[in-house]
Amino acid sequence: MPQNSTAPRILIVGGGYAGFYTAWKLEKHLRKGEADVTMVDPLPYMTYQPFLPEVAAGSIEPRHAVVTHRRHLKTTNVITAKVTGIDHANKVATITPPVGEPYEFAYDQIVVTAGAVSRTFPIPGIADNAIGLKTIEEAVAVRDRLLSNFDKAAAIPAGPERDRLLTVVVVGGGFAGIEAFAELRSFASSLISKYPQLSFDDTHFHLIEAMGRIMPEVSLETSKWVMKDLGKRGAFIHLDTQVTSAVDGNVELSTGEVIPTDLIVWTAGVMANPTVVRGGDLPTEQRGRISAQADLRVVDADGNPVEGAWAAGDVAAVPDKTGGLPDGTCVPNAQHAVRQAKLLAKNLVAVLRGEGTKDYFHKNLGAVAGLGLYNGVFQSGKIALKGFIAWVAHRGYHGLAMPTWERKWRVLWGWWNNLWLGRDFANLAAVQHPRAAFEEFAARPRPAVAEAAAPAAQKNAAKSDAGKPAPVNDAGESAEKKPAAKADAAKPAAKKPAAKKPAAKKPESVETTV
Template identity: 55%
Template sequence: MALIRNSTLRPRILVVGGGYLGFVTARRLQKSLDRGEATITVVDPNPYMTYQPLLPEVAAGSIEPRHAVIPLRRHLRRSEVVTGKVTRISHADRHAVIEPELGEPFELDYDHIVLASGSVPRTLPIPGLAEEAISFKRIEEAVALRDRILSRLDDAAVIEDDAERRKALTFVFVGGGFAGIESLAELEDMARQAVARYDTLTEADLRFVLIEAMARVMPEVGEAQARWVVESLRARGVDVYLETFLQDCTNKHIKLSNGEEFDADTIVWNAGVKANPLLIDSDLPLDDRGRIRARADLRVEDDNGVVEGAWAAGDNAAVPDLSGGGVGGFCVPNAQHAVRQAPVLAGNITKALRGGSDFVQYSHKSIGTVAGLGVYKGVAQIGSFEARGILAWAMHRGYHGMAVPTIERKVRVFANWFLGILLGRDDSQLVDLAEPRKAFAEAADSKPLPKKPEAKAAEAKKSEPKKAEAKVKEAAARAS
């Protein structure tokens, strides 16, 4: 294992994670620190940051996938960007082990570390789940789901067996939080638009199913809004099962806790998240849910007090919610907190580097929530104000369009939306993205085409003089 030490007297700030929190924190540090004051190193498996609230619209074809991600190197020009995984953290020695996609793992020393590795899907030991389901947290998953649903329409259009046809057109979404509702609603809206182009399919052939273990959906909105969301989905033909669990999905055969069974070709898992498990292999303090223990000023703390040089926020941190509205007293893992924690985090680190101690405490009371449920459909709740339909849809797009980092990306996203209103949503699919060499490999392995009978006869006729000549030569050889 290679060992990389700080080669200058400049302190190194290691940002673990290039998601929204890590990206914005590094960008703020670039602006607030003088040149040469510190080295900022960002490590993430991906060379881009994904703005996750836009994933449902990416899946539905309202936003070009590349416009929902921000390339790290383009916008973090004064930072080191390392594409790889942090596999171990030894804060006592102030170094982390980084494993790149290619090459040997290496150790990187640091003076301050920012834990911004985010979250991963929280799965359950349900038979068949790991083999058959797909989550909805990455840009690749959003694109794959769109292409999968559209390809199932193509398949179903020519399937004659009724059972196989129903299976191909049944799409199950597990989890009724914001991610689950938005992804189902956007994709259902897209599928209903696309199915109109098939002569052999109708909207009645589509079956979208929502499975939620709780008695309601979208806990971030009020009871009335949550009931309206369920009613509107059911009015669109979605089967909504509340207080219901997925018990088995082996071989894509769905078994629910209410006793119902059916086949579904597509299973989407949106039933919660957990802190990134890389934090387990570290000497930093974790709570009982695997999150980094943090103070309101975003410094890490253990039973003995502040852990100097360690900072944490976002989905992988247990940050106290000073507003009193957080579940269990902590900030919930959503984009609204990450957006506001990043500037506080960058400001406090800058103060620490310059010897300051008057750190700002993070405090934010939710201003409300907005969600898109398809084109011209949405739900919003801002304090006591509630909106539904096209107004909520416009509020959703306005908020997230402005929250996307960088002016360049904002322009691209708003341009996508303008073109969608003008020209309609793009529901084209790309095939074989997972196997881009498929066509070439098939061509390379293909056998010569069988020759027609006439060609075989002509070839045999041409070869007759050669055969006769060969016989003459063979006879002469024997005679000699």
């Protein structure tokens, strides 16, 4: 795509946390005409991922958990497409739109913020039966699946099939897995009152964790409290346990236990976006992330900055200057992605102006998680808050962290409505197949072959009948339809006695075919 601007061209690959915040802050720091900024992402919005468990539990409207690119980026050129190749040696990226042919995009500075995707293992059945919780679409699908299963279960008698429908398995005991697990357990408990055919004991929730504890981001004592709290709510946590198979929804564990289920949620880790990382020539480290130094510039194998290349967020291996992380790099989470993006925008502008850059340094102030309505956990150093006050802290932090006041108000307004009206548990699973009802009843033209065959068959039948003698009745008369006048003349002759009108002297007026 040709660019007409003579200003430096900045290409941002990815519109998630890091990409959106980089573009947003560049609009603030750049002078008019100082640079031409383009952001490319296959989705037209940024997803605020900490809200996904609440979306899955019906506590937040899905559209309120995303930030529309075009509404909030005023001067950035937004392209809804994929970057499928990066040739940084020539500073050209390949952009593949959803419609049309791929094309090359020349740039002067590239910012890679393509994020991460769910990391899975080659376990039989997982790819076919599980679902992740990294996108808003997945969160909505999980919610609708749980609601649909309640509808199905309420319509059948107690038994193995109903147990399967009301069993939820979450794989992964990190923050994402625990929040999803706890929110879904809370959601299911609230649904019981709407289904008189079902009871609390009919629902079964299992969390599978390969390690010997959950939530490594908090203290061991706090993680034990979370386990105990979930146990009181009828949830089962399997530690030191791995999933060995999930064929046909039968989750087989390394302990030998088999859990039949219709809903498997996979939250066991993430990996850098492989489409972008493998499709480019930027240096990577052993875990597949793009190598970066503390000021967020990409570095080569020798630690030298790669001119014109930047990376941040989950796709980048950024050094942890606090020294608090075991592998020396920042963990892939929203907290780091947002703060790295803000600094990256400042450093990039500084480089354009010939100024110096600053290193990224962020000491984790704590961790907070929601465990369902009115329940949560917060950990900062040795300080731990549990229950309602931690839940308030969780909502307060993420409500303020949601970018733009427009999105903040939508989330806060939804929470306020739910406080008085309760959760919205409208099941919109049918929206995933929007044309199903239309297709079922839509009139369709008859197949062209059948229409052409019908007249041909009639014509052939007529030709065949023309060469055959017409069938006759018991009186030796032809069974063909007779003209009205001839038929009327024949009727009196047939009614007169044979003595008065000998048949031999007066021939019949009926035509016959010999």
